[in-house]
Amino acid sequence: MTTTAASRAVRASAALHEPPGRTAKPFWRRNHGDLRIALFFIAPALVGFVAFFLVPTIRGVYLSFTEYSILGDPTWIGTKNYTAIFGDELFWNAMGVTLQYVGLNIAFQTVIALGLALLMHRVAKSTFIRGALLLPFLVANVIVALLWFWMLDYQIGIVNEIINWLGLPRVAFFGSEQWAIPTIAGVNVWRHMGYTALLIFAGLQSIPNHVYEVASLDGASNTRTFWSITMPLLRPVLVLVLVVTVIGSFQVFDTVAVTTGGGPVNASRVIQMYIFQKAFGESDFGYASALSVILFLILALVAFVQMKFLKGNESDLD
Template sequence: MVSVDTLPRTRRGVRGARWREARIALLFVLPCLLLFLAFRFGPAVAGSVLAFTDYTIGADTNWVGMENLRRLSEDPLFWRALRTTLTIAVLAVPLSILSSLGMALLVRRAFRGSKLFRSIFFLPVITSLVLAGIVFTWIFSESGPWSSVMGWFGLPDQSWLSDTTLVIPAIVVVAVWSRFGFGMLILLARLQDIPRELEEAALADGAGAWHRFRYIILPELYPALFFLGIIETTFTFQIFDTVYVMTGGGPANSSYVLVYQLYDQAFRYFDFGYASAIGLALFVMTFIVAMIQRMTLGRER
């Protein structure tokens, strides 16, 4: 017979066991956590503090308060870089997610060679962006294949990289190319989790391919899509390598992005305080976008 006071004791026992488990788990993640604090969180905080100083190499550092942020707000180049970065993000993020989704659906079912395709599609992700940038510079060059293909369709066949408008889509193409494999992998993992019975039941009920996708697969994918949305936005906001290699921010600053400005200020002009202010602005922006995505996409879930 169960005595009156055994119940709470058992509960306490459960709680104790949970706490023990939590402690062990914490012990396991501790090395990672420490590394994260030391090499990610620490520098991020330090960088934010730098944004309020005039830090540069070899000189005394002074607290300048909001001066860097005021300068930023009056810097036409910053606003231009911000606009360019946002344009690239608005084009690249949806395109990248759509291509990821398309590719994931294509290689979802096991068929002869499906593993090979999955690997091939993932290759761009692990390819150095600098190398890819050099190859794409040639592809988009005046005498490169892209210009020739454009010429066949009667479209402008000059180098996209030397046109102030077309340079953006060119960079977006490379950004999407380099990222869709990652998204594909994430979505593929989620797709494998969807019980086959669900789809089979729908099939038996006479649901077409589109309906099965719209009402069964897509809802299951929302969390993964939300995750991708944030990751891809963050990634695109930080785009630098491809721009650095392919255009140097040109022509005439038309592909000059925020991280490029940050790089210029820090490593070409040694104005680390101002560079940190740009970094801070970038962080705030990424944070706001993530919050908006969370409120919209997250709610649908």
């Protein structure tokens, strides 16, 4: 068979498989109605992302290389802001305080949330009880901070009244350098643990029951089942939870602003509070932008390391 005859045969075969009344069209001539509809629905979110995230981010990176006060125009100074950061003792103190908060918040929140998720999965079957665990997360963080600030007040707080009634000395929860960060971490753990538990509970629901049935038939204890089956299969969800909580912990601000304002001294001056004070307290927006860029790079690196080494995109169920 010649080349011309073969090409005719291929075209004839393709024509037999074409629906009646339709002919194949090049990609650029096909109907893109679905694409237009998709773009129509994506447009509001895309406009919001560009207007409130992308453009401010680009402008913030630009301002980090300038000396800028809100009363004047930006003046390009190159990398002087970044050079100054490495010699800024308050910056390193803020990073140390932030890391202390992150460590406490992540450790307690993850462990408590995991315990609550297991209780919801095996014991608390009531939808009301499961919903009640989420209630603190539905309250605005400022309201939660004010509530605990009043309850833990050194003079009139109900917690210190109970401590005094027990014959123990009162504790300056927010007024002590020793207790400020642990107290702030405790307040935020109380607020977010229900939401974190809900995420872990969703991961537990995705584990097939037959895996536990096989383990039971093999005589595995509850402890062995938890460490050999539940935790490995729950790893992708736990990595997601860790990434979300670590990023959120580094950005703590409102609880500190409402309760301690960064004090006493610099005991609770987290990095977000330091950025706020530089920008709106000292009107040094260029330096504050540089601090923000450093924080963004730290969070990006932390998220990448967590996803890479904890293998959050892989599942043992595959």
